[in-house]
Amino acid sequence: MSEFDDALSLTPTETPGTYEARLDRSWTIGGGINGGLLLAVIGKALSETLGAGGHADPLSITAYYLAPGRPGPVTIETTLVRKGGSVSVGSATLVQTDQEGNRVESIKVLGTFTDLDRAPTDVDNRIEPPQIPAPEQCVRSTDAPPESLKGAELLHRTELRLDPATAMWALGKPSGKGMIQAWMRMADGREPDPLELLFACDALPPASMDLGKPGWAPTIDFTVHVLGKPAPGWLRLKHYTEHIASGHFVEDCEVWDSEDRLVAQSRQLARLPR
Amino acid sequence: MSEFDDALSLTPTETPGTYEARLDRSWTIGGGINGGLLLAVIGKALSETLGAGGHADPLSITAYYLAPGRPGPVTIETTLVRKGGSVSVGSATLVQTDQEGNRVESIKVLGTFTDLDRAPTDVDNRIEPPQIPAPEQCVRSTDAPPESLKGAELLHRTELRLDPATAMWALGKPSGKGMIQAWMRMADGREPDPLELLFACDALPPASMDLGKPGWAPTIDFTVHVLGKPAPGWLRLKHYTEHIASGHFVEDCEVWDSEDRLVAQSRQLARLPR
Numbered sequence: 361m362s363e364f365d366d367a368l369s370l371t372p373t374e375t376p377g378t379y380e381a382r383l384d385r386s387w388t389i390g391g392g393i394n395g396g397l398l399l400a401v402i403g404k405a406l407s408e409t410l411g412a413g414g415h416a417d418p419l420s421i422t423a424y425y426l427a428p429g430r431p432g433p434v435t436i437e438t439t440l441v442r443k444g445g446s447v448s449v450g451s452a453t454l455v456q457t458d459q460e461g462n463r464v465e466s467i468k469v470l471g472t473f474t475d476l477d478r479a480p481t482d483v484d485n486r487i488e489p490p491q492i493p494a495p496e497q498c499v500r501s502t503d504a505p506p507e508s509l510k511g512a513e514l515l516h517r518t519e520l521r522l523d524p525a526t527a528m529w530a531l532g533k534p535s536g537k538g539m540i541q542a543w544m545r546m547a548d549g550r551e552p553d554p555l556e557l558l559f560a561c562d563a564l565p566p567a568s569m570d571l572g573k574p575g576w577a578p579t580i581d582f583t584v585h586v587l588g589k590p591a592p593g594w595l596r597l598k599h600y601t602e603h604i605a606s607g608h609f610v611e612d613c614e615v616w617d618s619e620d621r622l623v624a625q626s627r628q629l630a631r632l633p634r
Numbered sequence: 635m636s637e638f639d640d641a642l643s644l645t646p647t648e649t650p651g652t653y654e655a656r657l658d659r660s661w662t663i664g665g666g667i668n669g670g671l672l673l674a675v676i677g678k679a680l681s682e683t684l685g686a687g688g689h690a691d692p693l694s695i696t697a698y699y700l701a702p703g704r705p706g707p708v709t710i711e712t713t714l715v716r717k718g719g720s721v722s723v724g725s726a727t728l729v730q731t732d733q734e735g736n737r738v739e740s741i742k743v744l745g746t747f748t749d750l751d752r753a754p755t756d757v758d759n760r761i762e763p764p765q766i767p768a769p770e771q772c773v774r775s776t777d778a779p780p781e782s783l784k785g786a787e788l789l790h791r792t793e794l795r796l797d798p799a800t801a802m803w804a805l806g807k808p809s810g811k812g813m814i815q816a817w818m819r820m821a822d823g824r825e826p827d828p829l830e831l832l833f834a835c836d837a838l839p840p841a842s843m844d845l846g847k848p849g850w851a852p853t854i855d856f857t858v859h860v861l862g863k864p865a866p867g868w869l870r871l872k873h874y875t876e877h878i879a880s881g882h883f884v885e886d887c888e889v890w891d892s893e894d895r896l897v898a899q900s901r902q903l904a905r906l907p908r
Contacts (some may be wrong), residue, residue, distance in 0.1 A: 397835060419882070420855040420903050422696045424723055424744045426716045442700045447854070449698055451742060468725060470698045470742055472854050472903075479880035480906075483849060485843075486812070486876040538760070570757075580721070580746050581694040583857055585903050587879035603759040603860040603896060606753035608693070610899055622877060625884055627901050629694050629746075629859050632754075 362550035392428035396562025421471035559628035575633030593618030637823035670836025695745035751904035835900035849907030867892030
């Protein structure tokens with residue numbers, strides 16, 4: 361089983377719609393579990409609950425982050441909100457237990473799921489695919505200085521190849537443009553699917569790095585729209601911000617598959633590092 | 635009291651966090667209550683609940699639409715999910731009763747609220763403001779053919795002045811660009827505030843009109859990010875789509891105030907009219 365599918369392994373509980381999972385330390389970045397991985401775990405749980413009605417693929421999913429996800433056991437509580445003909449809507453809460461044994465709700469989610477194989481196939485996309493040099497001409501994230509890799513176990517789960525033109529922030533020379541582009545695939549060769557796209561949309565460092573604002577940029581809310589099943593092979597990611605105000609920034613990610621199709625778009629509001 | 639504030643008038647019930655309101659027929663478009671007005675009503679309820687902790691302004695708010703909102707009484711159930719230092723998170727459900735007396739959940743919402751007056755004032759915005767001719771050189775929505783105004787009572791609540799270059803769809807000549815730009819203000823002169831921005835982000839016809847796809851484009855999910863309090867005067871709206879796939883389209887709205895500031899951005903996924 362791939363590392364990603366292992367992370368998304370759920371155990372049903374006696375309560376219908378409630379699942380247990382284990383968040384492995386290997387998905388941490390800066391002490392917390394990566395937010396995209398958490399969204400994929402919740403997406404898997406909603407896929408189980410809504411998939412019973414034929415709608416197992418995420419179309420829209422939104423997470424509001426309340427507390428950092430920590431390694432260890434986790435419970436995902438899902439509810440079928442509405443079952444429709446072509447889509448179903450669900451809600452979910454990710455729950456952990458703190459050191460005193462208190463219930464901590466870490467993430468609240470709403471999602472609309474569908475059967476992407478039955479969706480219309482017409483595509484009309486006016487967004488230009490990102491231009492990135494071939495993977496072998498890009499910068500490997502694992503080539504980062506050892507001090508940067510400390511506490512970034514997540515970087516070993518994926519193969520990230522950063523566009524050199526958008527990676528100068530890693531050498532202390534942010535471009536100020538607020539954009540990071542990269543190729544991505546799972547380190548163990550797992551091929552992408554809709555749940556992996558939820559992870560991919562938050563797999564890159566925050567675009568604030570390229571604004572000369574290093575540091576933690578906690579996500580307020582995060583929505584992913586999955587508009588197609590990805591073809592096998594490398595994903596191309598474009599992660600950027602164009603708008604910083606009121607101490608926050610609006611950050612978009614585009615995920616393109618190996619056949620040049622824009623298969624997912626995400627937007628998050630994140631707090632600008634202080 | 636302005637028509638908009640009247641629509642947002644809430645009556646607290648005996649259940650803490652639960653409010654009653656009345657959706658007036660004058661906010662309908664095509665038989666249902668406008669989705670942005672519904673979001674503003676829910677936003678007002680969350681503002682009451684989270685405002686008690688000092689966070690009365692929407693920063694992020696996301697709605698998943700389950701059933702059309704109908705004129706008549708409505709209940710908004712809100713919950714404080716997490717109270718933080720600079721932001722608080724809440725959830726809400728809009729409930730109506732159908733003709734058989736059954737409870738119908740129409741909208742599920744998550745939101746993060748703050749105090750925008752205490753937010754950092756630095757702005758770094760790389761998005762160009764839309765170029766629209768002066769309001770007096772634009773097309774009044776109320777100049778539309780009488781048959782278009784039938785069932786569009788909403789159009790009398792706002793003054794919309796459509797950029798002529800993006801309004802040809804109204805004459806049966808869509809540009810195919812998928813963009814509609816307009817000036818907007820409330821017909822009774824109410825000045826904009828953060829709650830009105832929630833409405834403004836969904837006040838224009840769907841961008842699919844300009845793709846030659848007239849008809850109802852139901853919203854799946856809708857997120858508004860409010861990044862500043864608007865100055866008095868006209869708002870400028872840019873409503874557009876660049877990506878249509880799997881029978882849906884990703885639609886963005888930018889709201890600019892009279893001082894050329896981008897005060898809100900929204901994104902929704904909507905179903906392409908058939």
